[in-house]
């Protein structure tokens with residue numbers, strides 16, 4: 199989602215971010231050197247998972263394990279924290295160093311993340327910084343062998359910009375009511391094919407590719423009028439004097455995002471998941487509409503794709519100016535102008551909810567393969583309209599995709615869908631990754647039929663849940679479902695112009 203640059207683009211764009219890496223996130227390693235999480239950790243993390251998914255977290259998990267203990271100050275717009283990461287090398291080769299990403303330092307994000315101390319297994323080290331102080335190389339005394347773990351201890355302060363600069367991404371921001379702090383912590387970098395991805399992300403779309411991780415987060419902040427909203431679930435709250443302290447378990451998530459806000463919420467629980475929508479008091483009716491859309495969407499996606507594996511989903515508005523909506527794991531940011539100015543507001547909400555399946559639960563390399571999540575997420579809007587028996591809306595959605603692609607072709611700008619975001623123009627990005635990729639999904643459906651398409655969505659979810667995949671994963675699921683080859687179709691829509 200997200201359309202920092204795509205002013206013509208109609209609604210939700212999402213900023214994608216996250217993920218990557220691959221392979222089984224929960225594989226069992228029989229070596230004794232792996233830092234298994236403790237039994238109390240398992241119980242703590244399971245508190246964020248839907249009742250059907252608690253066993254997705256086991257003590258054998260070797261996903262990155264973050265413990266963050268910090269203080270949030272809305273006056274200084276800061277998070278000051280101590281963080282521990284237990285990181286296990288799940289590749290087959292030794293790692294010479296560990297890569298970190300400091301997203302707040304990106305010029306387009308406009309904040310700062312300053313590391314005040316970095317230790318590896320208890321010993322202080324001196325990290326080195328790449329351009330924009332985004333990528334950080336943490337040296338190791340000796341290479342981290344396959345299957346071995348290392349513990350990083352990092353102290354840092356992150357500062358968010360205000361919303362005065364409309365050229366910024368707008369996600370990390372203080373708007374006078376809400377301090378939004380996505381990717382505010384030092385994050386393990388993305389290992390693409392065993393190599394740390396050091397590139398400055400292209401910000402015309404999502405910027406975070408991440409592997410599933412676990413986060414145990416303790417935050418302190420002012421108690422008067424403020425609420426912490428975050429990825430995962432708050433498992434304890436304590437208020438002493440004017441300070442509140444919350445402890446949050448993420449469950450298996452690709453990132454940890456949170457906000458401290460004075461907004462009030464409306465909530466509803468559906469199918470074992472509580473949805474909280476935080477919106478401007480002056481637009482309470484629209485907040486109710488957003489809640490209704492999310493409440494309707496979740497059971498539809500549970501049925502058509504697979505069960506949402508978390509207990510909670512939060513949707514919060516922010517006065518940031520530069521995007522429509524952006525998905526984060528278990529957490530959605532909506533630009534508050536959309537609450538009054540977007541005739542496609544319902545589709546915007548549905549789109550960002552759909553990203554919880556295609557982006558968070560099933561991950562992809564958002565910089566290289568943005569179509570993988572955006573195409574299917576766009577398609578969730580159609581699934582939603584059809585499930586709610588709105589044939590006119592559904593026909594309009596398909597028509598829009600076709601017209602969008604036709605316009606790109608008429609301008610002579612049609613191009614290959616499966617290419618890095620950085621290789622596309624803004625117009626190409628918004629049409630290829632959203633409309634053309636959704637039309638590819640629709641072409642698959644038309645070719646294999648309703649029964650096989652329905653089976654393909656479900657088996658794609660089951661096979662790809664918690665992993666990072668590329669476009670061949672859905673193709674494989676569809677081919678298995680139809681007992682046919684989709685190579686020609688895939689080549690036509692995704693690999694060729």
Ligand SMILES: [Zn+2]
Nearest residue numbers: 199211212575
């Ligand atoms: Zn999107």
